[in-house]
Amino acid sequence: MKKILIIQGGGRPKGNTARLVESFEKGAKEAGHETEVVSLLKHEVKGCLGCNACRYGKPCIQKDDFNGLVPKIKEADLLVFASPLYFWTLSSRIKAFIERFYCIAEEDPNPPLGRYESYPVKDCALLMTSADNFFWTFEQAVSYYQFALVNYIGFHDRGMLLAGGCGDTNGKPQIDKTDWLSKAYEFGKHIYD
Numbered sequence: 001m002k003k004i005l006i007i008q009g010g011g012r013p014k015g016n017t018a019r020l021v022e023s024f025e026k027g028a029k030e031a032g033h034e035t036e037v038v039s040l041l042k043h044e045v046k047g048c049l050g051c052n053a054c055r056y057g058k059p060c061i062q063k064d065d066f067n068g069l070v071p072k073i074k075e076a077d078l079l080v081f082a083s084p085l086y087f088w089t090l091s092s093r094i095k096a097f098i099e100r101f102y103c104i105a106e107e108d109p110n111p112p113l114g115r116y117e118s119y120p121v122k123d124c125a126l127l128m129t130s131a132d133n134f135f136w137t138f139e140q141a142v143s144y145y146q147f148a149l150v151n152y153i154g155f156h157d158r159g160m161l162l163a164g165g166c167g168d169t170n171g172k173p174q175i176d177k178t179d180w181l182s183k184a185y186e187f188g189k190h191i192y193d
């Protein structure tokens with residue numbers, strides 16, 4: 001049994017991304033995992049100010065909801081980042097949330113080349129939705145995920161589900177006309193097989 005924290009960075013509370021999260025969570029729960037969804041619509045997390053007041057081990061000076069989420073982040077085995085594709089990358093809500101990892105970094109006396117601090121060891125996964133569905137659609141989002149979260153921060157990738165072709169945000173979510181919800185359920189159910 002793993003503790004799974006899902007960060008929902010979509011703009012529509014009942015949109016495609018929220019639906020994808022629901023299916024993933026259902027699968028993960030059925031596999032016996034403990035899950036929690038944090039919606040960045042309900043929790044305000046602003047981008048990092050770069051003031052460095054947090055280094056090392058001190059809470060962020062910003063008065064928003066991030067510090068309250070830190071214990072959940074630290075307790076989780078797996079962090080799942082869920083986002084619609086906005087202008088070919090992750091939503092600004094998810095990006096702001098990731099920026100705030102700056103204040104959970106720890107001093108690393110012997111950092112490897114190109115890294116300056118260490119981060120808690122976690123697994124991570126990516127769930128995304130988009131309107132387009134070309135081979136390049138998620139290129140920038142995946143590149144950021146792999147470079148920043150996996151290569152730099154050092155999280156262990158458990159996989160990605162890139163749900164292209166879910167329609168635009170004009171009107172009702174279209175994801176139930178695709179097979180992405182069943183794929184998300186299976187992804188959640190088998191993420192630790």
Ligand SMILES: Cc1cc2nc3c(=O)[nH]c(=O)nc-3n(C[C@H](O)[C@H](O)[C@H](O)COP(=O)(O)O)c2cc1C
Pocket residue numbers: 010011012014015016017018084085086087088089129130131132133137166167168169173
């Ligand atoms: C501000 C904005 C930017 C978007 N940019 C893209 C894009 O670059 N490529 C794309 O395929 N879809 C884009 N879309 C469509 C959304 O990614 C797609 O409709 C997504 O499923 C919406 O998720 P939601 O229903 O959870 O809000 C954009 C939508 C919005 C509102």
